[in-house]
Amino acid sequence: MGFDAFIGNSKLIERLRNKLREDRFPHGLVFAGPEGVGKHTCALMTAKALNCTVAGPADFCDSCVSCNKINAGTHSDVMTISVEEEASQIKIAQIRQILSTLSFQPLEGRNKIFIIDPANLMNQEASNALLKGLEEPPENSFFILIAVNVHELLLTVRSRCQVYHFSPLTLDEIRGHGIQDEFLVRWSQGSIGKARSLDAERLKARREVLLGFLEAAAGANDADFREMLAASADIAGSKQDFGTDMAVLAVLIRDLLFLSEGIPEQVINIDVEARFRELAARLSSERLIQMAGFLRVIEGSVKGNINRQILFDVMGLITSES
Numbered sequence: 001m002g003f004d005a006f007i008g009n010s011k012l013i014e015r016l017r018n019k020l021r022e023d024r025f026p027h028g029l030v031f032a033g034p035e036g037v038g039k040h041t042c043a044l045m046t047a048k049a050l051n052c053t054v055a056g057p058a059d060f061c062d063s064c065v066s067c068n069k070i071n072a073g074t075h076s077d078v079m080t081i082s083v084e085e086e087a088s089q090i091k092i093a094q095i096r097q098i099l100s101t102l103s104f105q106p107l108e109g110r111n112k113i114f115i116i117d118p119a120n121l122m123n124q125e126a127s128n129a130l131l132k133g134l135e136e137p138p139e140n141s142f143f144i145l146i147a148v149n150v151h152e153l154l155l156t157v158r159s160r161c162q163v164y165h166f167s168p169l170t171l172d173e174i175r176g177h178g179i180q181d182e183f184l185v186r187w188s189q190g191s192i193g194k195a196r197s198l199d200a201e202r203l204k205a206r207r208e209v210l211l212g213f214l215e216a217a218a219g220a221n222d223a224d225f226r227e228m229l230a231a232s233a234d235i236a237g238s239k240q241d242f243g244t245d246m247a248v249l250a251v252l253i254r255d256l257l258f259l260s261e262g263i264p265e266q267v268i269n270i271d272v273e274a275r276f277r278e279l280a281a282r283l284s285s286e287r288l289i290q291m292a293g294f295l296r297v298i299e300g301s302v303k304g305n306i307n308r309q310i311l312f313d314v315m316g317l318i319t320s321e322s
């Protein structure tokens with residue numbers, strides 16, 4: 001089992017393997033793309049290929065001592081640098097520590113691999129320190145920087161790296177990972193990490209509340225409007241669910257937009273599509289785009305202490321004006 005076991009992004013994997021076959025594998029790599037599509041897994045696979053004692057240069061066996069140690073996280077030449085507990089950023093001391101090992105030969109393998117994940121959380125000093133390592137890397141040292149958005153990395157850092165852009169997985173690729181619940185397959189939005197961590201029952205329950213909210217708001221006359229405000233209070237009152245609610249609402253609005261634009265194959269909530277069609281027919285695309293814009297405002301203010309009740313009331317008003 002080697003790179004063939006990696007599901008999705010097959011062209012990217014092929015490009016990476018071609019590089020591994022060449023003599024000069026880039027010393028700095030950036031793996032960029034959404035959460036949960038296999039960037040870290042691919043970084044570990046690359047580390048295995050660079051150190052495997054059995055398989056050829058562009059693959060790994062996944063069962064030799066070297067591969068096993070990398071899988072167990074105990075290989076002395078393969079290190080993941082991440083945000084330390086109770087810290088919010090990767091600090092310069094962590095980067096200095098790995099740079100101090102650069103002049104030494106690998107301890108047990110052929111190559112040293114430093115995986116920095118998430119690389120966008122390196123603070124300015126840490127990024128600048130890393131530059132030194134990227135400028136004059138020893139023959140057998142490789143850096144793999146992982147980030148959702150490559151533009152969050154310093155330009156000077158990313159310009160010294162070869163960038164690989166990971167895409168979300170297709171529905172079939174998510175199924176290929178063994179996800180059988182079609183609701184989760186679609187709600188994962190191409191992230192296998194999300195498909196594995198989502199709680200389908202909780203999600204369905206919140207969706208029901210929010211869909212009810214949108215339905216009430218879309219058809220609000222005076223009497224309905226009171227009902228809508230009650231629903232809004234219900235949503236805003238449950239603090240615990242607020243983050244989930246924002247994510248669910250974003251998906252609902254996304255689906256409504258796809259339906260109103262006549263692209264039903266993109267719809268995630270196919271199990272309640274009839275209700276969505278009815279709702280979409282009552283809301284103009286323009287209004288939906290406004291709602292999506294408003295959602296971003298809400299997301300931006302979640303961290304601040306803005307009154308959630310007011311936000312939902314305003315959302316209700318936008319919806320009912322269409």
Ligand SMILES: [Zn+2]
Pocket residue numbers: 051052053054055060061062063064065066067068
């Ligand atoms: Zn191996």
